[in-house]
Amino acid sequence: MKKKLLSMLCIMLTISVALVGCSKKAEIANNVTVLESNYDEVLEKAKGTTVNFYGYGGNEVMNKWFDTYVVDQMKEKYDITVKRVGMNIDEILNQLLSDKQANNEKGSIDVVWINGENFKTAKDSNLLLGSFVGKLPNFNDYVNTASEDVTVDFGTEVEGLEAPWGKAQFTIAVNSDKVSQIINDTKSLREVIMANPGKFTYPALPDFTGSAFVRNVIYDIVGYENVANLPEDKEEVRKAIQPAMDYLNEIKPYLWNEGKTYPSTTSQLDNMYSDNEVYFTMTYSPNSLKGRMESGELSKDTEIIEFKNGNISNTHFLTIPFNSQNQAGAMVLIDFLMSIDAQASKTFTENWGDTTVLDMDKVPAKDRSKFSSDSITIKNSVPELSAGMVPIIEEIWTEEVLESE
Template sequence: MKKRVVSVLLAATMVLSLTACGSRNDESSSEKKEAKEEVNIEDMSFDELKEEAKGSTVTFYGWGGDEKLNAWLDDVFAPAMKEKYDITMERVPMDIEQVLSQLSGEIEAGTEDGSIDMIWINGENFQSAKENNMLYGPFVDKLPNFEEYIDTESEDVTMDFAYPIEGYEAPYGKAQVVMMVDTAVTPEMPANAEEFMEFVKKYPGKVTYPALPDFTGSVFVRNIISEICGWEQFMDMEPDKETVKAAIEPALAYLRELNPYLWNEGKTFPDSSVTQDNMFADGELVFNVTYGAYDVPVAIEDGKYTETTQSFQFDKGTIGNTNFMAIAANSGNKAGAMVAINEMMSPEIQADRFATMKTLPVVDYDKLNDEQKAAFDEVELGKGAIPQDELLSKRIPEMPAELVPIIEEIWQEEVVGK
């Protein structure tokens, strides 16, 4: 997920401008709508959900900045849903803060047949939406693929940025921070924060990270904090600014020391991870960071990066998380959304996404049969990738969602331009 919402979402000012979004255009008659309202989703079996969803449209709202993912959703997932279930998938590209603002407006206006069905979400966005009663659930216990193929006890599935999920979202894909260099230009791959400091000093003006609250810039800073301060103390820390500031001060001092050697001397930072990525690809920077564990082989294959580009991690590990699919509380097609979410967790779809997108799968490998395992085993990760076993062996958890905006605020006050 990209940017997050950290303010109260149920703003009355959104009501009038968004009321027009409330009704679906595909309802052919009031009788059809009344019949639909009589259906009790809670009592349906999954087979009944499939029957209820047949011939319907499911809207899937989420960040649309990844063109390769957009193409996969449109050209692979949507046709599979149409052929298998007679469900039309409508992808709606929108930043998450806009999605949740639209949803809050519809709910505040009393719209029962909302325009939003599925939402790509995680982190403090999920926490805020759930606590403001904007999501439908719990629902994952109705999905056979969740029970059959997902490790339902894993913290990657039960917790989202240390916040209890409680069945209100289902896993979509996994992410993990990796850093990268072009080894033909800078053969060094720092193994820790100390070596990274020396790397930055050796290549002054050629290293930076995206400005917070960009999702990637924020996780890079949190990774530095975890590296220097240790991540364990933050897992049950109160979301108090002074407490957090005292705990992360050694990392803030480190980041301030970096500044004079960064691009533009740390006075400003790239406005987004997309900007940073383009600067790296163009050779303006010699360092890049991404949440996409296998972004490097994908970019090499696409011709964006040189074949000598290599991913690396710090020895103490890098932050990993899971991104999820949720259902709007006022979705007009909850049955269709559940069928679509279930299919997204199928081994076949996850294997195709792994092969095409190089996205870390959410299925539990040990729960697969031999044929299903083979579909994952035969995927070639490509050049510049960290082997999956090594990558996951250095996976460390996200900090609690409520700490993230506090850290971002402190960074703005204590690091930028210092």
């Protein structure tokens, strides 16, 4: 009897130890990041999960496309629930920085829409998960992975930390019913601004689009080539871009509210434009204007302005924060957003009008007709400056323009 009891105890102890061991292995497996998993494992881990997508929410046409097409497709194809949270990138970065300082490993953000100096800040501050992009099938199959458009972001090496999602070109938009003059450079723009006092303004820096406007003014007046290779030294930059700062001060009294205040966001400027409070707005997504015109959000007389010396262009990206609680779901969402169907869908102006990042030579011929052929392309594009130059220019604008009397 004692032998049987002892045997039973041994068996139970063995099972208990085995269960504990299995439990520990399961726990370890669950804690292994997607960086150590193949994509099939990532897909399996992502099933039945929820992904929190954080990014700019000021484009209602894009929001509608995302909340219907993307959300529905992710649920249908992958059994993943996607929640979109509209938030400005500076708020997102502040939240991630706070999490980092507090050693909070359980974040609420899974995917971030990002680029430029914000990416550099996130990279330098170790706010990102790691190099994940090389694991994404759609990136490897359909993107020109060697292109500088996707390997460098405002002069910062991407190193697989963010995945390309779309391409943007900065442009000023004008209500042609109110302004009939041809505008193709800062000189002609100044003439129109002075002839229509109070009807032009731009978002206060560091708003992303307002900052692009100031850089495009610098390019047109000073020349991209005379700024791109400058050292990141504030006084040297100030000296080089002073003619552009003089221009911005010259038009300041003729701006909305006499330049005493500026819209705080591009969304606010869009609202002012919709209400005819101003005759101009500006955007990084010229194709999105068509959809917004069709929806009645913007005047049907809206036209874009192409500067003869070039309009700024760049790529926008998606990344995963260091403390994402659903790394697998984040990866699957990002890969889907680089798929042929998703990239094609967003090229249509009624959906968004965003330019694809896919290399059309790598897209099968049978799928190329899925992409919109009715898109706006600004022919003369100029690249962005290095991310480190952007805050320097923004500081100089604050001192030379915003705070000047």
